Amino acid sequence: MGIKEETIKMKAAAPYLAASSVEQRNKALLMVAENLRANAAKIFEENKRDLAAAEEDHIAQAVKKRLKFDEGKLRDVIKGIEQLVALPDPLGKVTLKRQLDEGLVLNRVSCPIGVIGVIFEARPDALVQISSLCIKSGNCAILKGGRETTYTNRILFQVIHDSIIDAGLPADCMLQAEQHSEIDELLSCHETVDLLIPRGSNSFVQYIMNHTKIPVMGHADGIxxxxxxxxxxxxxxxxxxxxxxxxxxxxxxxxxxxxxxxxxxxxxxxxxxxxxxxxxxxxxxxxxxxxxxxxxxxxxxxxxxxxxxxxxxxxxxxxxxxxxxxxxxxxxxxxxxxxxxxxxxxxxxxxxxxxxxxxxxxxxxADGFRYGFGAEVGISTGKIHARGPVGLEGLVTYKYKLFGCGQIVDDYATGKKEFHFKDL
Amino acid sequence: MGIKEETIKMKAAAPYLAASSVEQRNKALLMVAENLRANAAKIFEENKRDLAAAEEDHIAQAVKKRLKFDEGKLRDVIKGIEQLVALPDPLGKVTLKRQLDEGLVLNRVSCPIGVIGVIFEARPDALVQISSLCIKSGNCAILKGGRETTYTNRILFQVIHDSIIDAGLPADCMLQAEQHSEIDELLSCHETVDLLIPRGSNSFVQYIMNHTKIPVMGHADGIxxxxxxxxxxxxxxxxxxxxxxxxxxxxxxxxxxxxxxxxxxxxxxxxxxxxxxxxxxxxxxxxxxxxxxxxxxxxxxxxxxxxxxxxxxxxxxxxxxxxxxxxxxxxxxxxxxxxxxxxxxxxxxxxxxxxxxxxxxxxxxADGFRYGFGAEVGISTGKIHARGPVGLEGLVTYKYKLFGCGQIVDDYATGKKEFHFKDL
Known part of the structure; x- marks a missing residue:
């Protein structure tokens, strides 16, 4: 199945993930942490395959350092997940509650953005961090990691995906893309994907920004x-x-x-x-x-x-x-x-x-951890939506819920009724 | 001077408008209201020229109704401006105040988006409403109205522009575009324009969305x-x-x-x-x-x-x-x-x-007035940034201000110092 079809399934699953309770999402996160620990030996083994390939390809020392996924990094990502579990639910927060008139009440309620595509550099810990943020915020995620971490990403994704299914979240809410060619296919999915978060080189991020109608959050350069x-x-x-x-x-x-x-x-x-x-x-x-x-x-x-x-x-x-x-x-x-x-x-x-x-x-x-956000999906230089280091808050939007009992606009337009705004 | 050069000047003026006090912006708004009233006869006269042209062009009755700018509409826009003056300053609001460590304090402060391009339908009252929202929120505005309201828009813009200059705001912070050809030029100004708000037909909004790298806020269709x-x-x-x-x-x-x-x-x-x-x-x-x-x-x-x-x-x-x-x-x-x-x-x-x-x-x-927002620049179906009817809140973003006394990251990376997060 192509990425396009996958994202259509994902879009259909999104409201179910959005409707999940914070207990369910936290349970999934704790299972991810537990299963990462349980599969540690297998994960390190797969990471060694990536490191061996990097050695063969004469990849720069700095990249190899980021590529490595060892006991220290595992401990860090598990600690990150536990911190995330401890944070309050970013969903369902009522940020406005206003009576427009007798029996007509408007609520503005936070909700997930929906389907988020994340394209990131060769850092296996980034895959875990970003997946965790998406789970906590109830967003479906398409993850495309760097080619250099193929084996590590594959096992990490498998562990995370199995955990969320076991926790009762929809299987379709998370997807891994492995082929570089799938990036262009993903860029064309503006009808199903709500937001793209590219992390990587200036030219790579520029390419993403110039080749999609999907809103892009992030930054190309940092001068x-x-x-x-x-x-x-x-x-x-x-x-x-x-x-x-x-x-x-x-x-x-x-x-x-x-x-x-x-x-x-x-x-x-x-x-x-x-x-x-x-x-x-x-x-x-x-x-x-x-x-x-x-x-x-x-x-x-x-x-x-x-x-x-x-x-x-x-x-x-x-x-x-x-x-x-x-x-x-x-x-x-x-x-x-x-x-x-x-x-x-x-x-x-x-x-x-x-x-x-x-x-x-x-x-x-300038960093999510140093700002006390716990984790970040990236840093945004855009001014629309989230700006600066972006944590959970940047992964939610809101909807307006209006509860009535038969009200029609014509009564207000003709002066038969009048609005009586009162914040509750 | 072309639109591109104008927006470069505007971009340079934007920080000065952003730094203006709410007293100054409110003063400008009150002067707009006063000068609209003082120039009422002239405005109605210009509007009659647009109406006569519409008659000649056999423009639909519904459009003519929107085109008309009479005593009733003048009273409405002046009332709208007075309501806007009464609203609290949307700028400089501290939405996060956190001590990261001894002597290192992070503030998240609301600020204007910067330069906003608004392209709207044949409604003279929309020009006044949108200009007023931009003045209150400290945003520079490029306004492109419909051809059918050329004469009315010209005098309304003149009155508004003169008022903001008299109130001491930068002259370059507001610009009227009159030529249809200038729309395409505006769409290419992604280095200077921060946001576009198109209001009009489905196909028109779609055209805007498909031909610019500037973020677009609004909606194409309403099913x-x-x-x-x-x-x-x-x-x-x-x-x-x-x-x-x-x-x-x-x-x-x-x-x-x-x-x-x-x-x-x-x-x-x-x-x-x-x-x-x-x-x-x-x-x-x-x-x-x-x-x-x-x-x-x-x-x-x-x-x-x-x-x-x-x-x-x-x-x-x-x-x-x-x-x-x-x-x-x-x-x-x-x-x-x-x-x-x-x-x-x-x-x-x-x-x-x-x-x-x-x-x-x-x-x-679904309307800014009916939600009690006072006025709206449009309704957004996007999920990034503002959603639904968009009033003042959708015209601001934020920046992070970090106050230190010599702190360097290396001390925290090496463990010499530790973060002590405390919300103030």
Whole structure:
């Protein structure tokens, strides 16, 4: 059966999953945790097959590290599931209860989005995390993992799928796609799939965004900025910059561009140059920067997402110039200001049009776990629906339920009756 | 200057509008109301030019009625503006305040979406209503009205634009597009425009959705259902059906399809046929319906949005069959069940995947004013972001502000520090 037919079945199953009780969904999650533990040896064995294939294919060390699924990662995903079970039900929350008139009551109630397609990178723990979030939020999920984790994903999916069936949830509410060709088929399912969450490289996410009518949640690039203000604290600036660049260089929330206030450039730039050098970071900058401290000269329109130990540097005249640069060249992900001046910070955080606006801390904090969300399905740079790190809240929508006893609109249009709004 | 260049200027103005105080935005709204009143004679005069042109073009009576902008409509839009002024500021609301660790505080704060393009039908009052909602919510707006209201829209826009400038808001935060050709240019501005809200015919909205990368909020079609359950109250069913079909036949929330439970079909269908006939409504139905009460026989896959005095009728065996039909053939807009059985109603309202799910009342209640939202920019059948009638709440998003004092992620990754989440 093709993906299209599968998603039609899934769409039909979605209301049944949506109607399941939180007890049932939590039971399924606990069974997933239990069965992952019970099948640990088999899972590690399958993971070794993926690792051996990666070895043969000379896959980069960083990727191999993400690919590995060992006792430590198993413990982490099981802990994550248990945390998720402990969270309150995101469904059925009444966010508005209003009497429109005698005997006519409007409720706005949270409900699942429906059918979600997740296409993710070579991280087996991501498969478990995303499935768990979808189960808790009552969403059907189509999961497409990376080719590099075929064997690990297959057994993980099998364990999860068996568990949800045993827990009494509809079998059709979860599906694994294994072929790369199935991605294009999935992109055409706008009649059955409500949301796509792609996680991967900039070009991959761009491709998804440009080839589907399904709403896409996520981010293509992460060009994060740190602006060092005139009123900066030198003891904070350097450690934050080094952390934001080196703590996980390939992450979307790593810093790529530094903006330095002109008044402090003469004093700060040599210190910065020294720190960058000590940490193996290559400096690129506009001419006035490289004139001062060396490095390759580039124009600001060449500043980009390096995902590498390289950073772009530019001098700005005012905080407003920094804001204008970030809004023009940034990717609306996460940007930080280093300043002791609360007013300047407030202006920056108000005017920068990004999901995360920080004062005096590393851009690397942009993450669902670090925000205390428990887990995330991804980080959104879109402004429609969820923004920033997205946890359970981003996986639900709402519907309006209106309870009447025979009311017709004509009575209100003709003035025979009148609305009497009263929030209950 | 082309639309693209205009939206670039608008994007640059957006943070300044976002940073404006609610006093400033309310002042602008009150000046709009005052200046509309002061220019009433001129506005009515321009509207007469549009009406004369409509007369010459033999435009349909229903359209002419919407086109007319008279003392009554002026009073309504001014009343709407005053209501909007009275509403609390939708911006700067802190929806999450969490200490992540000592001296590291995360705030989630509501903010405008940014730049919104609204393309709407020939209703001058819609231009005022939508502009007002954008001003209150701090969003820049590009407004494209129907050709039929060129003169009226031009003067209304002039009055509104002058008012916001006088109130000290950025001149670039509002723009009127007049040429039909400018729509395609607007659709290509995905780098500067954050959201499109098209209001108009099914085919027009479909065209917009299929020709842009900008997120679109709204609805193409409205195939609303009424399901008459076995446990229905005959005194409620007929008035609700007649209201839902005739109170405003061309509206998206008018009913198009009736589903009747088999157990009551023999008794209810003749009564229905009589009522439809008395109200000038043409009946179409599946063979077993027309065998019983006449009318044109059509298959359920031919049921559609008529926007006319025509209704499709089908017999279903169970409430689950009704739900399955609605989820398969409906447009996820608004669907109503007529039943005295609370359990059946709950099942229907839980399982039907629509923005509005009603019990014992007319589908025509799906409307921002009737929900007590004051005004609406449109009704959304999408499930991402806003759903159902969309007022101020659907025009805002949020950003995460993180206040630190030098925190770096590495300290938490290496275990030197630990997160201590505490909601404040």
């Amino acid at each position: 994060c900025h740190i602006y060092v203000d005139r009123d900066y604290d030198p003891n904070k600036a350097i450690p934050i910059i080094i952390d934001a660049k080196t703590q996980y260089t390939a992450a979307c929330n790593a810093v790529e561009t530094l903006l330095i206030h002109r008044d402090i450039a003469g004093k700060f730039l040599p210190v910065l140059a020294k720190a960058l050098k000590e940490n193996g970071i290559t400096l690129r900058g506009t001419k006035e920067v490289t004139d001062l401290i060396g490095g390759e000269t580039i124009g600001e329109q060449e500043f980009k997402e390096y995902l590498d130990l390289i950073v772009s540097v530019k001098i700005v005249d005012t905080v407003n110039d920094a804001i204008a640069h970030i809004n023009k060249y940034g990717s609306h992900h996460t940007d930080s200001i280093i300043t002791e001046n609360a007013e300047t910070a407030e202006l920056f955080m108000q005017m920068v049009d990004s999901a995360g606006v920080y004062q005096n801390c590393s851009t690397r904090f | 609303c259902h009424i399901y008459v359950d076995r446990d229905y109250d005959p005194n409620k069913a007929i008035p609700i059906i007649i209201d839902a079909k005739t109170q405003y036949t061309a509206a998206c929330n008018a009913v198009e399809t009736l589903l009747i439970h088999r157990d009551i079909a023999g008794k209810f269908l003749p009564v229905l046929a009589k009522a439809l006939k008395e109200n000038g409504i043409t009946l179409r139905g599946t063979k077993e319906v027309t065998d019983l009460i006449g009318g044109e026989t059509i298959g359920e896959q031919e049921f559609k949005e008529y926007l006319d005095l025509i209704v499709s009728v089908k017999i279903v065996d169970t409430v689950n069959d009704a739900i399955a039909h609605i989820n398969k053939y409906g447009s996820h807009h608004t669907d109503s069940i007529i039943t005295e059985n609370a359990e059946t109603a709950e099942l229907f309202m839980q399982m039907v995947d629509s923005a509005g799910v009603y019990q014992n009342c007319s589908t025509r209640f």
